[in-house]
Amino acid sequence: MMVDERRRGTVATSDAVADRIEQLQFGLGEGPCIESFTTRRPVLAADWASESRRWPAFADGLEAGSVGAMFALPLQIGAITLGVLDLYRTAPGSLGSALGDALLAAETVTLALLDAHERGPDGDGDHGGERFSASLSETEVQVYQATGLISGELGVPLEEAFVRLRAHAFARDRLVGEVARDIIARRIRLDGEG
Amino acid sequence: MTRERQLVGAFVEMADTLVVDFDVAELLHQLADHCVELLEAAAAGLMLADERNTLHIVAASSERTRLLELFQLQNHQGPCLDCFDSGEPVRVPDLAAAAERWPVFADHAQEQGFASVHALPLRLRSTIIGALNLFGTTPTPMSEADLKVAQGLADVATIGILQERAIRRGSTLTEQLQHALNSRVIIEQAKGVLAGRESIDVDEAFTRIRSYARSNNLRLTDLAHAIATGQHSARLSV
Numbered sequence: 001m002m003v004d005e006r007r008r009g010t011v012a013t014s015d016a017v018a019d020r021i022e023q024l025q026f027g028l029g030e031g032p033c034i035e036s037f038t039t040r041r042p043v044l045a046a047d048w049a050s051e052s053r054r055w056p057a058f059a060d061g062l063e064a065g066s067v068g069a070m071f072a073l074p075l076q077i078g079a080i081t082l083g084v085l086d087l088y089r090t091a092p093g094s095l096g097s098a099l100g101d102a103l104l105a106a107e108t109v110t111l112a113l114l115d116a117h118e119r120g121p122d123g124d125g126d127h128g129g130e131r132f133s134a135s136l137s138e139t140e141v142q143v144y145q146a147t148g149l150i151s152g153e154l155g156v157p158l159e160e161a162f163v164r165l166r167a168h169a170f171a172r173d174r175l176v177g178e179v180a181r182d183i184i185a186r187r188i189r190l191d192g193e194g
Numbered sequence: 195m196t197r198e199r200q201l202v203g204a205f206v207e208m209a210d211t212l213v214v215d216f217d218v219a220e221l222l223h224q225l226a227d228h229c230v231e232l233l234e235a236a237a238a239g240l241m242l243a244d245e246r247n248t249l250h251i252v253a254a255s256s257e258r259t260r261l262l263e264l265f266q267l268q269n270h271q272g273p274c275l276d277c278f279d280s281g282e283p284v285r286v287p288d289l290a291a292a293a294e295r296w297p298v299f300a301d302h303a304q305e306q307g308f309a310s311v312h313a314l315p316l317r318l319r320s321t322i323i324g325a326l327n328l329f330g331t332t333p334t335p336m337s338e339a340d341l342k343v344a345q346g347l348a349d350v351a352t353i354g355i356l357q358e359r360a361i362r363r364g365s366t367l368t369e370q371l372q373h374a375l376n377s378r379v380i381i382e383q384a385k386g387v388l389a390g391r392e393s394i395d396v397d398e399a400f401t402r403i404r405s406y407a408r409s410n411n412l413r414l415t416d417l418a419h420a421i422a423t424g425q426h427s428a429r430l431s432v
Contacts, residue, residue: 041373044366078379079422099368100245141251141262144379145396148386148422158383158422184259184386184396 011083017066021088024061031058033084036072040081042103043072046094068092073106075113078144080158082113114163139177146180150190164190197232201343204228208350212357217413218370219377221354222253223404229347230255233340235328236308239265240351241274242316242324244375245368249274249324252378257385257400264302265327272299274325277313281322283345284313287335309333314341314348316355323352323371377415384418388430402430 010022025031032043032055045051046069052059068091075082085106087095095102143165150161168190169179182188208228211221222240229238239254239261251265268274273284273296286292287310293300303311310330316323326348328336336344355370381400388399407417420426 039373040376042369044369074376076376078376078383079419080383103245103372139266140379141259141266141382144382145259145386145389148383148388149390149396150386151383151422151424152387152390152392154390157424158387184389 017063018086018088020062021067021070021086024058028055028057028061030055032070032072033086036074036084037081040074040076042074044094044099045070047092049092066090069094071095071102073102075106075110077110077162078147078158080110080114080162082110082159085109114159115166139175139180142180142184143176146183149183154190200232204232205346205350208354212354215413216354216357217377217415218354218374219253219381219418220407220414222351222374223414225347225351225354226253226255229326229328229344232347233328233336233344234330236331237261237329239327240316240324241265241268241278241327242355242371242374243278243322244371247278249278250375250378252324252374257397259396260306264299264306267299267302268327270298271296273311273313274327277315277325278322281315281317283315283341285335285341286311288333290333303329307331310335312336312341312344314344316348316352318352318356318367321367323355323367326351377418380415380422381418384421387422387424391427392429406430 010019010026013019013022021031022033025033032045035055036043045054048059048067048069052067052070067088069089071087073085073087075085085102087102146165147158147162150156150165151158154161156164165179165183166176169176172179179188183190208221208224211224226238226240229235235255237255240252241249242252243249249265249269251262254261254265265274273286277284289300289303289309289311292311308329309332312328312330314326314328316325326344328344330336355374356367381403384403385396385399388394388403389396392399394402403418403421404414406412407414410417417426
């Protein structure tokens with residue numbers, strides 16, 4: 001997993017192969033993870049033997065037969081791009097029905113990273129764990145707009161605006177979508193303190 | 195201009211868009227506009243499904259927030275959801291008669307002055323990736339000829355979303371859909387940023403972003419991304 005354009009690096013890996021995958025990609029500047037981050041889209045290489053030709057130097061650096069398939073999922077919400085979740089499996093094959101779970105995992109990690117970023121290492125804030133895109137499908141447009149609006153008004157990055165929006169809702173025991181509507185209608189304004 | 199020439203013009207314009215490095219968000223917005231012009235619809239919207247079969251609005255002929263809500267509402271009930279589930283067109287010439295089928299949707303749609311609604315599948319062989327949604331202000335059925343045009347426009351949208359597959363070798367349907375969906379989120383964020391910066395409403399913000407992208411020959415998604423991330427901070431006055 002990588003985080004941030006300026007501070008590229010690996011945050012966590014599950015085993016030695018995953019560690020090698022990450023180190024190689026950053027060393028060489030190519031691979032599914034790098035491509036996913038720069039294009040802001042998932043990169044799904046279900047048949048590594050044939051698809052790895054897109055990244056020849058990276059593929060050469062992996063131990064033969066150690067990887068059968070590789071999947072890179074961006075950790076992003078619109079223009080908020082935090083990093084990439086890299087997954088590999090030893091046998092080739094698509095994720096199939098597990099793809100939905102993998103995308104959900106990426107989304108959960110994204111929200112967790114945003115919250116962690118906001119509260120710092122000692123905080124205990126939990127923004128209610130409100131599932132984002134599924135439960136908020138009716139109000140998601142407003143949530144994205146309100147995030148931008150807070151960012152534009154206060155001159156803070158989208159990441160911060162989004163966390164403030166959710167924190168405001170949580171602190172007042174309101175739904176994020178409701179608060180978003182109020183912000184768009186200019187009924188409430190988050191001040192500098194959020 | 196005759197209708198035939200209008201039709202040819204629309205399809206030629208969209209074919210011109212499908213060049214290397216085209217912007218799927220811009221294509222889908224063009225398409226929503228053409229639906230309104232060619233089919234005399236009052237409003238049109240394109241919805242795409244994500245991996246969990248949740249429908250998201252990706253482009254609409256008008257960015258009125260109330261209209262966007264009407265599209266989104268259809269994750270619970272409405273012609274788009276039924277069309278997506280069945281893969282078949284859903285025709286509702288008279289919304290007043292649909293109150294039992296979709297009470298909440300029919301109510302909201304009529305409140306906004308709509309009297310008819312149609313939904314057509316965005317279909318790739320056996321896979322349904324979303325739906326085209328058309329609203330009218332008079333209770334009239336869509337003619338067979340118009341339905342064919344509408345399905346043709348829906349097919350162009352599907353081709354547009356998948357076209358990039360040919361360009362980005364090996365790219366999968368999921369990759370394309372996730373990209374189109376995320377582009378839409380970027381546009382919403384950019385609308386908000388501009389609205390907050392310039393003290394205008396979000397609907398006006400979209401109009402400015404789109405016309406600025408057009409007159410400066412920028413891709414809609416790229417401009418929206420630059421605005422959302424604060425890299426483009428020039429005033430977009432009209």
